[in-house]
Amino acid sequence: MRRQGERVLFDARHLRWVDPNGMVALLLGGSLVGEASGTFPHIEMPESQDVLGYLGRMGFHDQAHQVFEFDTPARRGGSRPSDVLLEITAIDTNHDVHEIVDRVQTRAGAILTSKLGYPAASVIPFSVMLSEVCQNIIEHADGSGWVAAQAYNWAKRLGRFVIVISVMDKGRGFRGSLTDEHSARYGDRWSDSTALEAAFLHGLTRFSDPGRGQGLQQIRKQVRKWSGLISVRSGTARISQVPEWDDSPPMVDGMASLPGAQIGIILPAAVQP
Amino acid sequence: MTGQGPDSISIDVGEVLQRSVASLYSSLVTRPTGRAVRMAIETQLQGTGSLSISLIDFSEVGIIDYSCADEVVAKLLRQQLADEVRDAFFVFRGVSGAHHPQVEGVLQRQSLAAVVEVEPDHFTLVGTFTADEQRVWDRLEHEGSVEPDAMGLIAPTGQDQRALESLLHRGLAFRSPHSGRIHALSRLVAHLM
Numbered sequence: 001m002r003r004q005g006e007r008v009l010f011d012a013r014h015l016r017w018v019d020p021n022g023m024v025a026l027l028l029g030g031s032l033v034g035e036a037s038g039t040f041p042h043i044e045m046p047e048s049q050d051v052l053g054y055l056g057r058m059g060f061h062d063q064a065h066q067v068f069e070f071d072t073p074a075r076r077g078g079s080r081p082s083d084v085l086l087e088i089t090a091i092d093t094n095h096d097v098h099e100i101v102d103r104v105q106t107r108a109g110a111i112l113t114s115k116l117g118y119p120a121a122s123v124i125p126f127s128v129m130l131s132e133v134c135q136n137i138i139e140h141a142d143g144s145g146w147v148a149a150q151a152y153n154w155a156k157r158l159g160r161f162v163i164v165i166s167v168m169d170k171g172r173g174f175r176g177s178l179t180d181e182h183s184a185r186y187g188d189r190w191s192d193s194t195a196l197e198a199a200f201l202h203g204l205t206r207f208s209d210p211g212r213g214q215g216l217q218q219i220r221k222q223v224r225k226w227s228g229l230i231s232v233r234s235g236t237a238r239i240s241q242v243p244e245w246d247d248s249p250p251m252v253d254g255m256a257s258l259p260g261a262q263i264g265i266i267l268p269a270a271v272q273p
Numbered sequence: 274m275t276g277q278g279p280d281s282i283s284i285d286v287g288e289v290l291q292r293s294v295a296s297l298y299s300s301l302v303t304r305p306t307g308r309a310v311r312m313a314i315e316t317q318l319q320g321t322g323s324l325s326i327s328l329i330d331f332s333e334v335g336i337i338d339y340s341c342a343d344e345v346v347a348k349l350l351r352q353q354l355a356d357e358v359r360d361a362f363f364v365f366r367g368v369s370g371a372h373h374p375q376v377e378g379v380l381q382r383q384s385l386a387a388v389v390e391v392e393p394d395h396f397t398l399v400g401t402f403t404a405d406e407q408r409v410w411d412r413l414e415h416e417g418s419v420e421p422d423a424m425g426l427i428a429p430t431g432q433d434q435r436a437l438e439s440l441l442h443r444g445l446a447f448r449s450p451h452s453g454r455i456h457a458l459s460r461l462v463a464h465l466m
Contacts, residue, residue, distance in 0.1 A: 094303040101300050101336060124336060124371045131302040131338040139304060139340075211343035211351075214382050218339050218375075 008033045008041040015046040020148035020166035028168045030067040043068040059087030086149040097134045111151050115161040117270040132215035141171025160269040169260040174234040181206045192235030193253045200239045226267050234261040280322035283465040287333025289313045300336040307344025324360050328462040332367030342375040364462045366390045388458045396459040405436035417460045421453035
């Protein structure tokens with residue numbers, strides 16, 4: 001933990017590629033350092049104009065102004081039409097979720113059909129999924145966060161297009177959210193990994209309302225239907241629902257501690273029969 | 274209650290969303306939004322008689338997420354089932370393909386069922402129900418209503434009769450307290466459509 005008043009530098013000068021997970025994680029890291037030290041950390045932006053331009057199109061600079069101190073990069077060349085599925089968006093209130101759902105509906109349809117080969121109607125479950133995953137921050141994390149999504153051609157890794165969705169928050173994490181209501185029944189086994197299992201696999205929440213806790217369950221169901229990968233990292237553990245095209249372990253424990261939570265979703269293009 | 278049927282009321286959820294939450298929102302998403310819409314619906318229902326049937330219309334709603342489906346559909350039904358006296362009945366209209374998975378998902382999670390219009394003039398049971406309940410409900414939906422002395426038309430066996438009682442108990446069919454006639458809920462809201 002940084003001491004009050006200590007300055008921290010995030011050196012991103014040599015960054016050659018970054019996806020929504022990386023961008024959102026940078027914001028989370030900067031935000032946590034800023035809160036601990038009481039002053040904005042400094043970030044050196046990438047030297048690569050391609051990366052810098054991409055960060056700009058993803059809205060990174062706009063969000064970074066709330067987190068980092070940095071020299072605003074000069075715009076080079078004319079502005080081009082955005083190819084971004086969902087720019088990095090801060091999630092603080094339910095109003096933010098409404099805006100995200102409205103915005104993504106107008107853009108997701110073309111990407112889902114042309115790049116992923118999904119039916120046109122898939123924009124509805126995609127929007128619902130985004131709504132639920134963003135609400136997870138407001139309803140359960142008790143802290144703010146960010147979401148971003150973009151489509152990529154994973155030519156080498158998968159030979160297909162994918163959509164990558166990243167959601168991170170700096171809330172209390174899954175264990176923190178569930179401890180009061182559910183830790184007793186787990187006894188000594190209660191940990192970040194059992195808390196993730198309780199929420200991710202069994203739909204437990206801190207609420208006694210039987211209608212609560214289904215957001216993650218329904219997201220898992222939809223991701224499985226699209227043969228996608230979903231993982232949730234919180235504290236020192238990460239739990240995943242792994243499709244056949246990936247070999248990630250379903251549970252990893254003993255990771256570096258992550259305050260809050262990170263939900264990552266990867267949706268691959270449909271395989272034509 | 275007027276005549277032999279329950280008071281009926283039609284509620285346009287899209288209009289309620291615009292009026293009670295924010296005119297800028299076009300989608301029924303987030304739990305507080307669903308809660309606000311449900312409370313607005315409940316306020317409207319307070320103006321009905323002691324026995325009522327409500328047509329909750331989703332036709333003008335673009336997207337509904339699971340949180341809102343739980344707040345608006347499942348909670349309305351759960352509150353009705355919690356009452357000792359079954360005096361409020363619901364039919365959900367305009368539950369298109371865009372809404373159906375979310376409505377079905379929240380109902381199944383809590384072992385609830387509802388009468389839902391999935392296509393114009395095509396009603397079905399959605400949620401959790403037995404094959405016996407489905408069979409008897411289909412017959413009632415076909416008949417529209419059945420006199421007490423003609424129950425054999427929809428429930429000829431003891432098994433069917435138990436299923437019919439279950440449908441009545443779950444608020445999926447209506448028995449007039451005056452005549453004993455049993456009505457398909459879809460027929461009781463037909464004049465509202």
